[in-house]
Amino acid sequence: MAKTKRLILCGFGNVGRAFVRLLDDKRAALAARYGLELPLVAVVDVGGAAMAPEGGLPVDRLLDFAAAGGRVEAFADWGRAGWRGAAVIDNVPADILVEATPTNLTHGEPARGHFDAALARGLDIVSANKGPLVLFYRELTDRARQARVRLAYSAATAAALPTLDVGRVCTAGARILAIEGILNGTTNYILTRMAAEGCAYAEALAAAQALGIAETDPTLDVAGYDTRNKLLLLANNLFDLDLGLADIPVTGITGVTPAAIQAARAKGQVIKLVGSARREGRGVTVQVAPEALPLDHPLAGVNLSEKGVSYATDTMGRITVTGGHSSPTGAAAALLKDIIHLCAPPF
Amino acid sequence: MAKTKRLILCGFGNVGRAFVRLLDDKRAALAARYGLELPLVAVVDVGGAAMAPEGGLPVDRLLDFAAAGGRVEAFADWGRAGWRGAAVIDNVPADILVEATPTNLTHGEPARGHFDAALARGLDIVSANKGPLVLFYRELTDRARQARVRLAYSAATAAALPTLDVGRVCTAGARILAIEGILNGTTNYILTRMAAEGCAYAEALAAAQALGIAETDPTLDVAGYDTRNKLLLLANNLFDLDLGLADIPVTGITGVTPAAIQAARAKGQVIKLVGSARREGRGVTVQVAPEALPLDHPLAGVNLSEKGVSYATDTMGRITVTGGHSSPTGAAAALLKDIIHLCAPPF
Numbered sequence: 001m002a003k004t005k006r007l008i009l010c011g012f013g014n015v016g017r018a019f020v021r022l023l024d025d026k027r028a029a030l031a032a033r034y035g036l037e038l039p040l041v042a043v044v045d046v047g048g049a050a051m052a053p054e055g056g057l058p059v060d061r062l063l064d065f066a067a068a069g070g071r072v073e074a075f076a077d078w079g080r081a082g083w084r085g086a087a088v089i090d091n092v093p094a095d096i097l098v099e100a101t102p103t104n105l106t107h108g109e110p111a112r113g114h115f116d117a118a119l120a121r122g123l124d125i126v127s128a129n130k131g132p133l134v135l136f137y138r139e140l141t142d143r144a145r146q147a148r149v150r151l152a153y154s155a156a157t158a159a160a161l162p163t164l165d166v167g168r169v170c171t172a173g174a175r176i177l178a179i180e181g182i183l184n185g186t187t188n189y190i191l192t193r194m195a196a197e198g199c200a201y202a203e204a205l206a207a208a209q210a211l212g213i214a215e216t217d218p219t220l221d222v223a224g225y226d227t228r229n230k231l232l233l234l235a236n237n238l239f240d241l242d243l244g245l246a247d248i249p250v251t252g253i254t255g256v257t258p259a260a261i262q263a264a265r266a267k268g269q270v271i272k273l274v275g276s277a278r279r280e281g282r283g284v285t286v287q288v289a290p291e292a293l294p295l296d297h298p299l300a301g302v303n304l305s306e307k308g309v310s311y312a313t314d315t316m317g318r319i320t321v322t323g324g325h326s327s328p329t330g331a332a333a334a335l336l337k338d339i340i341h342l343c344a345p346p347f
Numbered sequence: 348m349a350k351t352k353r354l355i356l357c358g359f360g361n362v363g364r365a366f367v368r369l370l371d372d373k374r375a376a377l378a379a380r381y382g383l384e385l386p387l388v389a390v391v392d393v394g395g396a397a398m399a400p401e402g403g404l405p406v407d408r409l410l411d412f413a414a415a416g417g418r419v420e421a422f423a424d425w426g427r428a429g430w431r432g433a434a435v436i437d438n439v440p441a442d443i444l445v446e447a448t449p450t451n452l453t454h455g456e457p458a459r460g461h462f463d464a465a466l467a468r469g470l471d472i473v474s475a476n477k478g479p480l481v482l483f484y485r486e487l488t489d490r491a492r493q494a495r496v497r498l499a500y501s502a503a504t505a506a507a508l509p510t511l512d513v514g515r516v517c518t519a520g521a522r523i524l525a526i527e528g529i530l531n532g533t534t535n536y537i538l539t540r541m542a543a544e545g546c547a548y549a550e551a552l553a554a555a556q557a558l559g560i561a562e563t564d565p566t567l568d569v570a571g572y573d574t575r576n577k578l579l580l581l582a583n584n585l586f587d588l589d590l591g592l593a594d595i596p597v598t599g600i601t602g603v604t605p606a607a608i609q610a611a612r613a614k615g616q617v618i619k620l621v622g623s624a625r626r627e628g629r630g631v632t633v634q635v636a637p638e639a640l641p642l643d644h645p646l647a648g649v650n651l652s653e654k655g656v657s658y659a660t661d662t663m664g665r666i667t668v669t670g671g672h673s674s675p676t677g678a679a680a681a682l683l684k685d686i687i688h689l690c691a692p693p694f
Contacts, residue, residue, distance in 0.1 A: 029522070030520070152694075162513065166512075166668070169509075170512040171509075171684070172693055173683040298669055301647075315507075316677055317670055318670045318671075319508070319671050321513070321667065321669075322669075323664055325663055325664030329662055336519075336520040339520075341516070346519055
């Protein structure tokens with residue numbers, strides 16, 4: 001018998017649309033494999049919402065409409081201009097909030113307000129948005145626990161690369177001693193090009209920008225902030241910490257020189273931007289910095305836009321996972337995965 | 348409030364003892380982190396059993412007793428000579444069978460009988476033993492489903508390397524297109540030595556034997572059978588197949604020559620023993636064979652005794668996991684992990 005979970009999606013940009021595409025493409029597979037039906041009862045974007053409390057929106061038509069430039073608030077009988085996320089969550093009965101609005105790292109809005117509304121209504125939350133989680137980690141996880149709301153954010157912690165799953169599920173029962181991650185594809189691409197071609201940082205950055213791999217303003221990536229944000233979530237979750245952004249010292253890659261890369265190579269090492277959290281004594285040392293890894297380190301061969309995370313454990317040794325699409329579809333697949341875990345745990 | 352699950356352990360060799368050691372070492376962590384108490388109500392070995400239906404055996408004393416050469420059937424007030432696994436399962440109330448007897452690939456005994464008894468009594472089964480699973484996969488999984496018994500076997504599918512977890516949990520919702528695995532540490536060690544030193548197979552084998560990495564009779568490993576056995580379980584589980592041992596063509600590593608390794612290197616490739624299952628058209632092609640992998644293949648850098656598995660998926664791209672202790676403790680940690688998943692799902 002199929003289990004039905006009603007979804008409200010906030011955010012209809014690249015990730016939100018890719019997610020709706022997956023709901024359409026995967027409908028039969030979700031029913032057959034997991035016994036899951038996931039009607040999309042509302043989609044919220046900046047201008048309003050489309051809502052279908054009874055039975056859900058026709059996602060194939062919604063995708064066609066959006067592909068033709070239509071905005072959700074104008075979608076056939078279901079669009080309503082001016083409706084905001086919190087109002088939709090308050091008024092449309094649902095089971096899960098899927099949060100895919102753009103990340104804001106100053107105040108976390110609009111996602112922060114969506115989280116609040118979902119917590120008040122008892123909706124589980126599956127988020128691709130790092131903002132509220134990074135800014136208010138302890139508050140939100142505490143309130144979620146009290147409200148018996150489950151909070152999943154694979155899509156905010158390197159998306160299709162299963163960082164949290166490996167740290168929580170695959171290593172259950174083991175004690176994690178250290179987390180080391182190449183968590184940002186853009187910086188890894190730049191460092192890989194620098195190492196392969198002997199070129200300067202600025203040149204590799206320009207190449208990455210030309211390919212659309214780096215943003216016009218690359219600060220979030222190259223200063224190490226994106227790595228820090230993901231590391232904060234991993235370290236807080238897996239080590240049960242309460243780190244804020246200011247607690248993690250960050251050195252980006254802008255100061256990495258061809259000479260440093262060459263010197264590392266002469267020692268059999270490769271420079272990677274590593275986000276790390278290592279138990280030392282009774283505490284945990286957390287940082288983001290370029291590190292010279294020996295060539296037999298399991299992250300040393302993670303190149304170009306690939307990401308990876310390596311866990312040192314007490315009883316299982318070191319376990320490393322790499323790969324995962326860095327794309328809206330990869331992030332959407334991580335959202336869908338979290339929903340499956342919450343609704344149809346695979347054990 | 349703690350959840351109590353009573354365990355019967357069949358098999359008290361290296362893996363069984365390492366598992367009991369973990370129960371002792373991890374008692375506080377299991378209670379604190381997962382709310383789990385796991386009393387060991389019986390341990391069965393070839394000469395009999397130790398049983399403590401009320402409250403469980405004192406595992407610290409049992410370990411000391413065993414370390415001093417004591418056999419379970421002679422353990423203080425709890426030992427009983429002549430009790431076999433099936434009789435213990437029939438008579439000692441319990442929740443989970445932990446199967447850690449030696450693998451038999453002809454008839455699957457004694458584990459097969461333990462599985463039967465557990466299925467009849469409704470005990471969940473967590474197995475490090477490949478025998479019954481490899482020989483009777485479909486029958487056992489069908490019967491388990493009918494009996495509402497859960498069957499977990501991480502420890503039989505590369506142990507601390509989370510092959511099944513990544514294929515079922517981390518990629519939930521994605522469609523796996525191909526499984527490629529370096530699933531046997533001994534053969535990977537031999538191939539790595541051959542590549543590094545240019546030596547012949549026989550020489551690298553002798554080195555591995557001298558280090559205790561290869562058995563005196565290395566057939567199970569070098570002929571590819573161990574890889575095949577793990578691949579069978581992965582392919583059957585993840586692709587919902589009903590493969591038997593005869594359905595998987597196997598080529599081991601005994602025919603790999605230094606010249607072949609050299610020729611591959613000249614083409615920028617490295618030879619690895621790969622167990623693979625790849626969707627092709629409407630079917631799945633399954634085999635074990637030495638393959639020349641390009642150096643940027645995510646398994647190309649898996650060296651010495653390390654293992655790894657790589658999944659190509661539709662929506663998440665390629666996800667690869669490597670590492671995990673190849674040791675009795677690693678296998679025991681995989682047993683414990685499966686128990687945690689069954690009793691305290693981490694979602």
